[in-house]
Amino acid sequence: MAIKLRKFSRSKVTKFIAFTLTVLLITLVMVQMNYIYNSNINPEAIFVKDYSKSDSYIYGELSRAINQVHFHILNDTDSIKPEPEYLYHITDGTITKRNEYLDKILEHKDYLYKYSGSTWEYGENAYKNIQNHVMDKYTLHLVFPEEYLQQKQKEWDIERDKLIPIALTLIIAVIVGIICVIYLIVVTGRRPEDDEVHLTPYMDRIYSDIQLGIMLFTLYMWLYGIASLFRHYSIDSSRGVLSMNQYYILTMTGILAILGSIICGVILLSLVRKIKAKRLLKHSLIYAVFAGISRFIRSFFDDSRFEHFPLTKSLNRRQAIFTAASAGMVFLLLLFWAATQNFFAGLIPIFAEIVIIYWYFYENKKTFEEINQGFRESVQEQMKSERMKVDLVTNVSHDLKTPLTSIISYVDLLSKEELTESARDYVNILADKSGRLKNIVSDLFDLAKSTSGNLPLDMENLDLRKLIEQTLGDMEDDIEKSDIRIKTSLTETPVFIYSDGKKLYRVFQNIIGNALKYSLSGTRVFIDMEMIDNKNVYVIVKNTASYDMDFTAEDVLQRFTRGDESRASEGSGLGLSIAESFTWACGGRFRVEIDGDQFKVRLEFPVIE
Secondary structure, X not given: OHHHHHHHHOOHHHHHHHHHHHHHHHHHHHHHHHHHHHOOOXXXXXXXXXXXXXXXXXXXXXXXXXXXXXXXXXHOOOOOOOOOOOEEEEEOOOOEEEOOOHHHHHOOHHHEEEEXXXXXXXXXXOOOOOOOOOOOXXXXXXXXXXXXXXXXXXXXXXXXXXXXXXXXXXXXXXXXXXXXXXXXXXXXXXXXXXXXXXXXXXXXXXXXXXXXXXXXXXXXXXXXXXXXXXXXXXXXXXXXXXXXXXXXXXXXXXXXXXXXXXXXXXXXXXXXXXXXXXXXXXXXXXXXXXXXXXXXXXXXXXXXXXXXXXXXXXXXXXXXXXXXXXXXXXXXXXXXXXXXXXXXXXXXXXXHHHHHHHHHHHHHHHHHHHHHHHHHHHHHHHHHHHHHHHHHHHHHHHHHHHHHHHHHHHHHHHHOOOXXXXXXXXXXXXXXXXXXHHHHHHHHHHHHHHHXXXXXXXXXXXXXXXXHHHHHHHOHHHHHHOOOEEEEEOOOOOOEEXXXXXXXXXXXXXXXXXXXXXXXXXXXXXXXXXEEOOOEEEEEEEEEEOXXXXXXXXXXXXXXXXXXXXXXXXOOOOHHHHHHHHHHHOOOEEEEEEEOOEEEEEEXXXXXX
């Protein structure tokens, strides 16, 4: 039921009917008021039933009669004579003015007004509160004959009979019109399907102050036109039939009322919609002008003027503008003081400088917040990306281990079977490749754990010199197979560090193995061990590359990156990445240096004192 009522009350047809009815009611009221005014019908007849108690009689005819008689005797002239509808007799004992004998006047004693000795005396049916004053030396007898008053009462009753229906019509029209206006104000901008405020695409685009100006101008012209018709034309109501001139008056009144009410009504409803949408002030021409000026001034301090620049460049531009503006204020301060020698005159540039400083720091604060926010978002995004990569590598490595273990097991079982020569070669190749794949998966898994911080460590005090010698001893077969010679320069005494021996063994194994693979044939690999201030120990492994090293140190540390892309040797590109990650995890420092054809890996560890 509520939904149906809302659809009915907010439908365009209902709104149009209410608006049309409002316009017609306003027109009816204006035409009726014009008819009453120009018909010389006294509206007082609606509220006062007896003519003798009306203001028209008391402050109209009666006051006028007293003033006319008083003026007549004071000027002692017959050029201005009182009206014949009342009877009077006034005298000071010497001079007497009258239009009827006193005894005839006294025959109407019930309606008599007598002034004598600065006081008024009243007949039984006379109005008993006259404020008019006559000179004390005069005695005045004044009366409106009963016949005259009865005739005026008949005319008064006729006007009253005419006015009561018109007044009731006006009251009903005003009440219904107010109800329609309230209804239109409530439902304007609302639609049956929702409770949002919907602005019209045309009328509501006009600025609010322009709309208000048009409405005020329309009201002025409307009321001016109606007033002109009220003043310049009158309707003779005694004839009973309207003339062409009278039709013209009422028609023009109606046309002005229709046009004025339509224009003002449309603009009023548009302003109401803007109030509901909280856009009345913001959608004004004055606001737009001041907002534009404010934006122009603020653009020198905020980022809107430099939005296509980086934030740091915006800070630089704002700083330059702030410096120039501050210098200008200092110049104005000196100029004001020099010109006026007045302390208060210098307050103007001081106040302006305070405003400039406030805006400068306020906008800088916003810019710094944007920079920090961008930095935090970048770091968070990078960390999120790294976590995703680590999780992906860890999960993939873990998922590959089970099927890979099965493959290796079945290949091992195949190698024990009676096979043909060619089949055995295939099995050997499978064993070799599956072993290599196992190493790659193991490297990936270890690298993922170390990167994520979940690498298990067995930290202990160990002799770094002995660890290097042990690694070289274990790799003796690989060294002999290559045509590369290893030249070491180790410390004479043991050097102890606190680290994980197994992880560091893997580090040196990867670094030395990498040097054996990519060194120029017939050259040497140098392994130097140095002590600095008995606090840190350096291990430097350097070799001469067999290829052009057209990459940076950062590039070669990327995962799955191989220095010599054209090399066909087996390698996953993870050796140096694992070495770097393990070194940092074990408390050391890892750095790669490239100097021409020289490839250096520098490791640093704190020494246990």
